[in-house]
Amino acid sequence: MALVRVISSDGAAFLVSQRLAKRSGKLKTEIETFRKSSDNSEAQPEIRIVTIRAEILRLVLQWLQQHQNDPVLPANQNEQDGRGDAEMGQSQWDRDFLAPMDLGIVMELILAANHLEVKGLLDITCKLVESKITGRTVDEIRTAFKLKSDFKGNEEEQTRLENRWCVEN
Amino acid sequence: MEQSNYNPMLNTVILRNIFEVLPLSDLASCRQVCKSWFEESLTRWRRDMWLKLYDDDNVDVGSNATLTGLTLENFLLELNDGNACIRDPPNIEMKTFKKFKLYGWIFNSENDELKAQFWRTCGPAMTGLQIEGSEFCSLRDFKSVFWQALPNLVNLTLNNNYYEVDPEQFETVPAINDVLSNARNSNVRNLQVILSNSDFDLDPKFPLSFLEFLANYRNLKSVNLRGLCEYNGGLLLTFEAFLSAMVTLSMNGGYRWAVENLDILSEHKEKITYGSETIRLLQQLRFPLSSLILDIGSCTVPSDFKRILEIYANTLRKLVIFREDGHSYGPAVSHGDFPFEVQLNSLTELRLLGTAVTPNLNFFQYAPNLRSVFLVHDAGTSMLNIGSYLSDHDLFTTLRNRQNESIWGAKSPVPYPVGNTDFSKLENTVLPKMEEFILCGKHDTVCFPEQVAALARLMPNLRKVRLGLDNDGFRILCSAWKDLELLIIQPCEVNNCGITGTIPGLQTRLPNLTNLTRLSYLAFGCDDVRKSKDPIISYDFSRGVSTSTYVIEDAVPYRAQITDEVLQEFTQNMPHCKITRFNTGDEEWPEKQYERSSEDNSSSSNYGISDSEEDQLREANDDSDNVEPEGVVENDEMVSDSISDADEPHRVQADNRDG
Incomplete structure (x- = not known):
């Protein structure tokens, strides 16, 4: 089985099968680049991910492993359904996977999934944050994420006004 | 380290990804949180939200604050020089809105520089266009809009407009060759047409023959003809005219219609009976429908209902059937036999709505891949309040509105689907994918324990x-x-x-x-x-x-x-x-x-504590x-x-x- 070494920012190496790694768009490209530039077709590629630390990388690989046999999600076939793939794809395993994580870890996972181009993981992590935003007022959102308004003058009022000029459908 | 000051919720990548999946109503709140949230929301906001534009000629421009939209003139001013309304952060390139909802516009032949400027500047990037409550002064004006260069238009909605059209227009059927040679090829995929239901316009007609209109839109994927026409018998006649135009275009112009979503759930009380002509046209067109939403009509006979289902049996993933009581035409036909032994293997979502859909659950054996089922006779308050916890919750509002305007008399009690089910027929059926199972009706009763057990066996993985x-x-x-x-x-x-x-x-x-x-x-x-x-x-x-x-x-x-x-x-x-x-x-x-009647009073004490x-x-x-x-x-x-x-x-x- 062809393997690949994936190394985290803090130097931890993970040995994973290339088949699994290729489910990440980024790793797939890296592996292919390595193949082209390497004379020895047997050589084991080594990929350094300088932005992702070991704890997070492990979670991403764990998620990939669990989902390695998922069919590649089709593009949203039915536009009017309005249902994203995320909703269809989120399994019980995913929920258990995310349940113990604090928000900081989830944020890092979003960045990692975005960087490594792992769509399914990006979807479920974003959905999780989304669930903390939906149905809340502006002030509640600020409190939940420790954010302060930095609008000047009537900018906030202006935004509220602009919102009224727009509708969802 | 600066770790303590770092708030990941200000990270551009994170915000952009989250804002992509957020419901738009929540995005509106997010824009008001702080500047960076406002800026990161812009891409999605201007791509997916509809900007309401009023016609300056047709609106009493008081204070802008009272309008829930912009006037065209103000909008163009913003586009050209100011940033007072459509603010843009200096480092982000101007992204204009791509979807427009035009309210109360008057389209007339006179030279209108403002409108011309609007089409010129916004037309090329426009992906959505809704025209509502507007007036087209002549057929030429109507054509002038839709023959515009809108190369990226995907969504087109015509809602309650007034068309000043010469009746003679309807006498002359355009020659198919002329139609084909004049047709523009457009990318519109989603089309919605709602004809006027105003008092002074008792006989609303579409201003153009459907043949000429549809010739432009060969790539349609979704067709929504809700409220195409509400006067007596109008819906079906108009629907049939629509379909036969499609048939003509496919036979003479080589159009290959690939409509996937068809929504003809009339918004209004209308006595619809699907008959052989409509079904013949549907059979000829054989759309690869994945979603069908319709009012099956109180008097459509089961055999015709079955024929409609058969056309789409292999492709249908979502089916919404509404059916109203048909008292004035005698007793409603029993639809307890739905889906008439038609095997619906692709079906994942089923909604049977209205007082006259009186099914049992025996249909489960014909749809092994069902994921979500609503059997809703009436939408109660608990369903209306449910919000986004349930998919398709907007259907309940539609349903409730119809109930409120009901013109039919007292409704006979609807049997409870669970109690009406012969579970012995379902012994060999298991639906592992079922997640949502919603029963809602005024005449619902408490399930017996053995019925709950039977449901649990039938749908072992329910979540809602x-x-x-x-x-x-x-x-x-x-x-x-x-x-x-x-x-x-x-x-x-x-x-x-x-x-x-x-x-x-x-x-x-x-x-x-x-x-x-x-x-x-x-x-x-x-x-x-x-x-x-x-x-x-x-x-x-x-x-x-x-x-x-x-x-x-x-x-x-x-x-x-x-x-x-x-x-x-x-x-x-x-x-x-x-x-x-x-x-x-x-x-x-x-x-x-x-x-409560006095009768209820006496019996209720049995289970009141x-x-x-x-x-x-x-x-x-x-x-x-x-x-x-x-x-x-x-x-x-x-x-x-x-x-x-x-x-x-x-x-x-x-x-x-x-x-």
Whole structure:
């Protein structure tokens, strides 16, 4: 089985099968680049991910492993359904996977999934944050994420006004 | 390190990704949080939101603040020089809106520099165009808009416009060759047409022959003809004209229609009967429909209904059938035989709506891949309040509106689908993919325990359910569907004992609410819907830790069978709970015909619990709470085994009560 070494920012190496790694768009490209530039077709590629630390990388690989046999999600076939793939794809395993994580870890996972181009993981992590935003007022959102308004003058009022000029459908 | 100051919720990548999946209504709040959120929201905002534009000639321009939209002139001013309204951060390139909703525009042949400028600047990037409440002064004006260069237009909606059209236009049928040579090839995929229903326009007609119109839109994927026409018989005639234009274009112009979504659920009360002509056209076109939404009509005969289903049997993933009572035309045809033995293997979502859809659940055997089923005769308050916890919740609003404008007389009771089901026919059927199962109707009854057990066997993996339950049924539910996320019990005859799983004199706890660890929405209905006269009290629990929000929305029973104390105990078991309470004097079913009759009064006392009995129960609960530490049942098997035994003392008590 062809393997690949994936190394985290803090130097931890993970040995994973290339088949699994290729489910990440980024790793797939890296592996292919390595193949082209390497004379020895047997050589084991080594990929350094300088932005992702070991704890997070492990979670991403764990998620990939669990989902390695998922069919590649089709593009949203039915536009009017309005249902994203995320909703269809989120399994019980995913929920258990995310349940113990604090928000900081989830944020890092979003960045990692975005960087490594792992769509399914990006979807479920974003959905999780989304669930903390939906149905809340502006002030509640600020409190939940420790954010302060930095609008000047009537900018906030202006935004509220602009919102009224727009509708969802 | 600067770690402590770093807030990931200001990270561009994170914000952009989250804003892509956020519902647009929440995006509106997010834009007001702070500057960087505002800026990061712009891409999605201007791509997906519709900007409402008014015609300056047709609007009393008072203060801009009173308008829920911009006037065209102000909008163009913004585009050209100012940033007062459509603010752009300096480092982001100007992204203009791509979807426009034009209100009250007057299209006339006169040179209108403002409008010309609008089409020039916004036309090329425009992906969505809705024209509503506007007036086209002539056919030429109408054509001038739709023959515009809108190369990226995907969504087109014409809603309640007034077309000043020479009646002679309708006499002359354009020659097919002329039509084909004049046609522009457009990318419009989603088309919605709603003809006027204003008083002065009794006979609204589409200004252009459908042949000429549709010739431009060969790539249609979704066709929404809700309210195409509301006057008598109009819908079908117009629909047939629409379809036959499509047939002509495919036969003479080589058009290959690939419509995937068809929505012809009329917004208005209309006596529709699908007959052979419509079905013939549909059979000729053979759309690869994945979604079909229609009012099947009160008098459409089952064999015709079956023929429609057969056309799409292989492709249909979503089916929404509405059916109204047809009293004025004699008794409604029984649709209990749905889907008439047509095998629907692709079907995942099924909604059977309206008072005259009277099915049982026997259809399960024909649709093995179902994921979500609503059988809704009437949309009650508990369904309207449910919001985005349920997919398709907007259907309930549609349904409720139709009920309110109902012109038919009293409706005959609709049999409860569960009670009407022959479960022996379903012995070999299991639907592992079923997640949502919603039953809702005024005549719902409490399910027998064996019916709940049969449902649990049929749909082992449910996550969202609405059912009528008593204590016994509730216990079975708690032990069978541990992963429930949404539960609405209506009618609700579950009391303190059922919720807590305690039985007087019995030391072990039976399956109870705490088994449902994933619950994020819980609502109790009333013990009998006809008795609900008390204000609704809502409990809103927001859990800080987990992802889920606990909401108990509650039409409190006439004689509260589940006491506040028990609910509070339940909330206390979950940390970081917030409880808010408000009274809205709302009721599940607003109609007057469900007021209690004297007959109901006498029978209802059978399952109402008198105050003294309630006290007894509460005392009993307290007792068992004391012994709880050694008595709590954790083992699943023990739970299900103990159901039948444990029921005995409860039953005895119930009998005593009756006696």
